[in-house]
Amino acid sequence: MEIVKENTIAEVVSKKLGSDHIFSKYNIDFCCGGGLTLEAACTEKGITFETLRQEIESMNNKIVGTSSLTDRDLGSLMQMVKTEYYPTIDHSFKEILPLASKVADVHGAGHREVVDIKELLQTVGISLDRTFANTLNRLFPAIDTILSLDNPNAEITFKQLEALKGAVERITAGQSFIEGVFHKIANLSSNYTAPEEACNSYRYLYQSLQQLDNKVHGYMHFEKHVLVPKALKIIA
Template identity: 30%
Template sequence: MTTLQEKTVADVVTDNIKAAHIFKKHGIDFCCGGGISIKKACEKAKIDPAMLEAELLGLDVIQDRTKDYNSWKLDFLTDHIINIHHTYVEENSPLLLQYAQRVNHVHGHHYTELGQIETLVKQVVQELASHMKKEELILFPFIKKLVKAEREGGDIPAIHFGTVENPIKMMEAEHEEAGEILRQIAKLSNNFTPPKGACNTYRAFYAKLDEFEQDLHQHVHLENNILFPKALNLEKKLKKS
């Protein structure tokens, strides 16, 4: 039986296109140079094959999406959003930009929509980076102060933006803008479906776009449908007390 390290890079990517993202991260060519074994590729890239194997084996670990987020304290939920979803965007944005530029450079002359997709990818990455900083530096710290005031019986902290509703409305509008950009990308890419015979880099790019959109949907759901309404209600409750 062939071990994972004995399989070729190309075979692993063919079996699971998400493996391309791991190879890309470690500088391993999975497209034109993917005909060598993972062990050999690790030797060339000077990385530990056991470490790479562990990452590959963890690709299909099913994450528990049935958590009862609605029962979580708001300060804990903000930390979860930052640690899981903000971190995901920060870690995957550079890879997405590299894919967009590479695929457009190589295939854009034939598939003209790739130029538009690259522009839109740059736009959504920039907008999300700015958006997340506003949440991390302004909105989320204030929500944590509201939680602390409720827990300790203190007053609502003084803020320059009047009420928590104002930054929330801004964040919701920015969520809609980011979602619209990804809807445009989905339309241009035929719902992230690469053309027949597309190379592994092309396929990996569209797979990563699909994954990126799915993460954003979960990210926005936690904020728009759970965190924000509860923060608004908490502020109103504290004002009445």
């Protein structure tokens, strides 16, 4: 689908994976306001159509790029989480939190938003730890247990089934919370745009925040569109 100004928000959401995240970033209502055209939405929010189009296409391409992963078995997908997604996000978060604290200490008196951002980062850090712990310590063992059965559909117990479903429900809840926090951070940071007078640390913080946002949402899309559907297929 080629994105044009005349497209409605609802049309784009239905065709372009991840566009909901971009609309949320700019506070564009894609639910009740889905009948609005992209041109009208851009005018209302003070952004250019080309900026919106490029970000939607970029996000969609990242997600579509994971479509080839659907051909992989669950074992290799779980290994990706352990060796790629988790270490990368964990490392990025541990680097950015001290920077956020530094910027908040230095600039917080004149820019209250950086203090709020630091506190939100601490909150999302706890939630990310819980989300990964749930995936690694609940979802993966549940998958391994079911895969070890000779005939999963015939031999699976109610307890094993509930363990898998419970882990998936926690993932869904965690994703909603984390996405909401990043939405608040994006709003507070004017979509990761530092003030003109900002120092290098201030600017680097906002750049790092945007990169972390993209990494986390990339992982959440991987979970939502690849890992979880593949996991649920073993009990279908």
